[in-house]
Amino acid sequence: MKALVLKDIGKLEIENIDKPSPEPGEVLVSVKACGICGSDIPRVYKDGAHNMPLVIGHEFAGVVESCGEGVDEKWIGKRVGVFPLIPCGECECCKIRKYEMCKRYSYNGSRRNGGFAEYVTVPEWNLIELPETVTMEQAAMFEPMAVAVHAIRRVNPSSEDAVVVMGLGTIGLLVIMFLLDMGVNNIFAIGNKDFQKKLVMELGVPEEHYFDGSKDNAAEWIIANTNYLGADVFFECIGKNESLAVGIEAAAPLGKICTVGNPYSDMGLDRDVYWKILRNQLTLTGTWNSSFTHDISDDWNYVILRLQQGAVHPEKLITHRFGMDEILEGFEIMRDKREEYVKILGII
Numbered sequence: 001m002k003a004l005v006l007k008d009i010g011k012l013e014i015e016n017i018d019k020p021s022p023e024p025g026e027v028l029v030s031v032k033a034c035g036i037c038g039s040d041i042p043r044v045y046k047d048g049a050h051n052m053p054l055v056i057g058h059e060f061a062g063v064v065e066s067c068g069e070g071v072d073e074k075w076i077g078k079r080v081g082v083f084p085l086i087p088c089g090e091c092e093c094c095k096i097r098k099y100e101m102c103k104r105y106s107y108n109g110s111r112r113n114g115g116f117a118e119y120v121t122v123p124e125w126n127l128i129e130l131p132e133t134v135t136m137e138q139a140a141m142f143e144p145m146a147v148a149v150h151a152i153r154r155v156n157p158s159s160e161d162a163v164v165v166m167g168l169g170t171i172g173l174l175v176i177m178f179l180l181d182m183g184v185n186n187i188f189a190i191g192n193k194d195f196q197k198k199l200v201m202e203l204g205v206p207e208e209h210y211f212d213g214s215k216d217n218a219a220e221w222i223i224a225n226t227n228y229l230g231a232d233v234f235f236e237c238i239g240k241n242e243s244l245a246v247g248i249e250a251a252a253p254l255g256k257i258c259t260v261g262n263p264y265s266d267m268g269l270d271r272d273v274y275w276k277i278l279r280n281q282l283t284l285t286g287t288w289n290s291s292f293t294h295d296i297s298d299d300w301n302y303v304i305l306r307l308q309q310g311a312v313h314p315e316k317l318i319t320h321r322f323g324m325d326e327i328l329e330g331f332e333i334m335r336d337k338r339e340e341y342v343k344i345l346g347i348i
């Protein structure tokens with residue numbers, strides 16, 4: 001079968017490899033769509049994956065083709081999304097069903113073979129069946145959507161709150177999409193590219209609530225636009241000192257800051273910025289991955305419900321689609337930032 005294999009750092013190639021067969025408890029999924037995640041770019045070009053060679057891609061969906069031993073054959077032919085994290089089931093976090101913090105997890109696309117291939121094997125536990133109205137492209141965006149919902153739920157903004165989202169990549173934009181869907185309307189979006197302004201306006205944010213953070217002082221703009229009260233909730237979706245500092249400087253007393261973006265480098269704060277955490281009694285909250293417990297209230301089921309109800313349209317954020325033979329171009333666009341993009345999908 002055709003697969004996109006990361007052989008070593010910077011060495012990403014389309015190869016013909018053996019079609020896998022499902023182990024006991026697993027199924028074989030025929031992949032239909034797989035998204036390139038922002039985290040795939042450093043994985044491919046800078047840091048490498050935990051095990052190489054490796055088929056990368058953790059944002060995928062497809063159709064179950066066959067079942068391993070002990071798996072209910074009802075799955076065959078079913079359209080499925082896949083939670084890519086495979087928890088150990090035994091550590092302290094798994095015992096309380098916070099699988100996203102499992103200490104000994106495996107992961108499709110970073111620790112075991114992932115979705116940029118014609119076929120991938122996944123445990124039955126990781127499957128989630130698609131309702132008829134949910135498309136494969138939407139399902140390939142379950143993971144980033146669930147990550148966005150998880151971040152929101154970590155800080156739970158109310159509909160009265162002034163909420164700032166800084167960093168308008170896929171996750172930042174999805175945070176805005178779900179906030180609006182939850183009735184949180186007083187949203188301020190900070191980006192650095194003109195096409196991001198267009199996108200947030202399409203999502204429903206008024207033009208005057210968009211600010212280009214590369215041009216001027218974003219903290220001053222936030223404060224001036226919130227009746228000098230500051231932001232009640234701030235989502236840092238970049239992972240840089242400067243944007244974290246904006247969040248702290250612009251936070252209202254008792255404000256909450258959710259750190260969403262993976263850090264680019266060491267993070268540090270100037271002393272006068274740090275003081276504001278204390279004096280304004282701010283809450284800094286981390287968020288990681290998403291909840292997947294098979295309960296109706298977990299992040300994945302929430303995302304599917306909203307899609308099924310037609311309340312959210314993540315496909316608006318798909319800017320590029322590539323077949324398997326051209327998918328490397330998608331990685332290069334994201335690496336070199338040579339075109340405007342949000343979500344780039346492989347259609348397999």
Ligand SMILES: [Zn+2]
Pocket residue numbers: 037038039058059143144
């Ligand atoms: Zn991802």
Ligand SMILES: [Zn+2]
Pocket residue numbers: 087088089090091092093094101102103104105
């Ligand atoms: Zn565990």
